[in-house]
Amino acid sequence: MGRIPHRPGGPWTGIFLAASILGSYLQPAPAQTPTPVTIVLTPPSPAVGGGVSLAPPNPPQDFTSCSWYRSATADGNSQILTYNPGPPPVQTNGLAHTGRETAGLDCSLHIAGLMLNDTGSYTVQIQSPTSPVLTTVHLPVSASVLGSCLQPAPAQTPVTIVLTSPSPAVGGGVSLAPQNQPQDFTSCSWYRSDNTDASSRILSYFPGPPPVQTNGSAHTGRETAGPGCALHIAGLRLSDTGNYTVDIQSPTSPGLGTVHLPVSASVLGSCLQLAPAQTPVTIVLTPPSPAVGGGVSLAPQNPPQDFVSCSWYRSATTDPSSRILSYFPGPPPVQNNDLTHTGRETAGPGCALHIAGLRLNDTGSYTVDIQSPTSPAVTTTVHLPVSAPVAPRPGLSAGAVAGIFIGSLAGAVLVGVGAYFLYSRCRNETPKETGAPVLVYENLPPKAGVGPVAQPGSPPDPSPMYQTLQPRQQDVYEELKK
Template sequence: MGRLPGSWDPPAWSGPWKGLLLAASVLSSCLQPVPAQTPTPTPVTITPASPALGGNVSLAPQNVAQNFTSCNWHRSTTNDETSRILTYFPPPNPVQHNGPAHTGRETAGPGCALHIAGLTLSDTGNYTTLAPIPHGGAGTRSNALSVPCTEMLPRPTVTPNQTLVLENGTFTLRCNSSPSADTVLWLRDGASLTPSERLVLSPDNRTLTVLGVTRSDGGTYQCEVGNPVSTNRSEPSTVTVAYGPASVRIDPPGPITLTLGSPLTLTCVADSVPVPSYCWGLNGTDTNQTGSSLTFNPMTLDHQGTYECWAHNPITNRTVLVSVTARTRCGAAPVPPTPSPPCRLTTRGHNECDSLPG
């Protein structure tokens, strides 16, 4: 009588075929090792060879008959019902029956391979499978596989001692990561950094000190940690280098010729980080105008003279003055065209354009 649908029978130790006991130990270097067994050929292949906490692992028994009808996996060497993880029936109608030791993370596949996802330290132990060998036969083999406890590294973080640094100053960055990280690399704007006289690493590479800071040292810093099973990179941490103002100028450059009644905008441009504050003066007198641009409409000769721009960086406490000269000219007569008349100070007590008698 055939097997009823949905039912299962644990494979027998005797019958038409003899069983082969295959065992693998998923061990952790973080825990006490399982006592060593007599060295024999390893009957189970474990992939990857160094499973990691939080990762996945596959245990594949070797020398299994291609036409096997079922197999059991146990989390022990006793093979009792309480230690049974699952029973697997292969294609063409694959079925998996979970046992008392199933955690919800184990599945079986072709060749009676056992797959465990999301490894935890509780998965450490001996794993045993019973499956037929080709052409029958008798005998058991077992071997303990020592698998190191290697952590899937969490994402590290970078802690700068300051995020706004003065040019020619010093700053440090700390890579905060799991102790199980074997390697620590540093990157700026995505490119790896090489230690130098200015870029100094601590013995464990977890602290980066930048000496004699230059403008090119500004950017986003990251650390990348690694171990045999994983790598992870921190989120970018931005460091800004404060400098300037330098290379200050006024656009348009002088000398400037003003036309009465024609608006003019002067723009103060300074190479500075952070952006400086600006104030404007005319002939040494504060115009009470701020901002990088000054717009005015010259209506009298009072608008000519020397325009000054002060650029001040509150972080570097540096102030730079730049100036430009502006002269006023009178507009030409509309009809007929004649040369532009000269300007003079009139008797009405203010500067204006007027035509001198011919």
């Protein structure tokens, strides 16, 4: 076959040009590749029993969520948690969550009570519309002596723990406060024993921001952590008597301390002195009749001035499964949300509970438990009635108002016309004056000589004497008076 002749400006030039333009439109947009970053471990050589933070430096400012995985890939079965910055911040735990992991505001992952089997790869996936991140880091967990490449870890500073009140009794509350804790502590864990055995861990506390509390296997639902690593226990029981240990993690001066907590019966506490009288606390609803869609505040009246925490429950009891939140006045104030928190509840000064966007199913009993180091725990319940909003009665339209006015006016006119006709009729029935003279009758005495003449000595005539009525003629004067 002969060669196809090529002429400048021929049809092939147009075909190639069209194909080139069409190809530019059909090419897929470049996919947004996740940016690899370096994850920083703090401390750099974590050891068994301690804690560690895995922090991606400078996460995207517009990130919408971040997920952590206990593997080298973003496999759903290895997901530890997903963190959404909010507001409010929300942490959703995954299949690989052990109860010791929490997320921070900067997408960091905090792990408390490290174990040797925590060693491995950890992956973070940060979702962002502009610069997503996907990166992996290896976490080495060593035994305490062998940590840091056979270099001894920083010596643990002995920690002194102060009890407030010093003689706690059954039914009351107590605070276990470490003294002079390091300013740069990253976490602290409390144990119901004289050692840091993981099975006796009550909780771990991360100062944040925001502060985060993760409960352990020895948590009874009555323990909360506060600023300064303090442990608050409410509703004390005799079985709470025992040793309590705090393990404070710090990159410069970790601390470890143990204290014995004696819990006595109420009557025998404080050297046979009676516990201080409990001040009655009532709860006031504002507004008093909350309705669907509105908001309400449940404010305890006269709470203890030195209270250290208060917890709200969506029930008539302090069952941990019904706890909404716990509030610590600080400074700074801290709120820890719990199982029955719906995202619409916040705590305020004075232990008040604020609920927004009320629903009918918010109706029910609410209980507050207020802890104070100087007075017994205060527990008060209030019933919250939530009513459906009252539909406003439809107002009269302008046409209806005008119709009523016109009808009233017409009725008034008809009444006036009827009254006029009645008045005219009454006047027509009254005799009218005419020009004819009015007859006036007068009595005239009987004329003499009329009838029989009475004889002398005869009895009087018993027949009555009638006078004659006769028309009287009017004189000229009376005519002129007219």
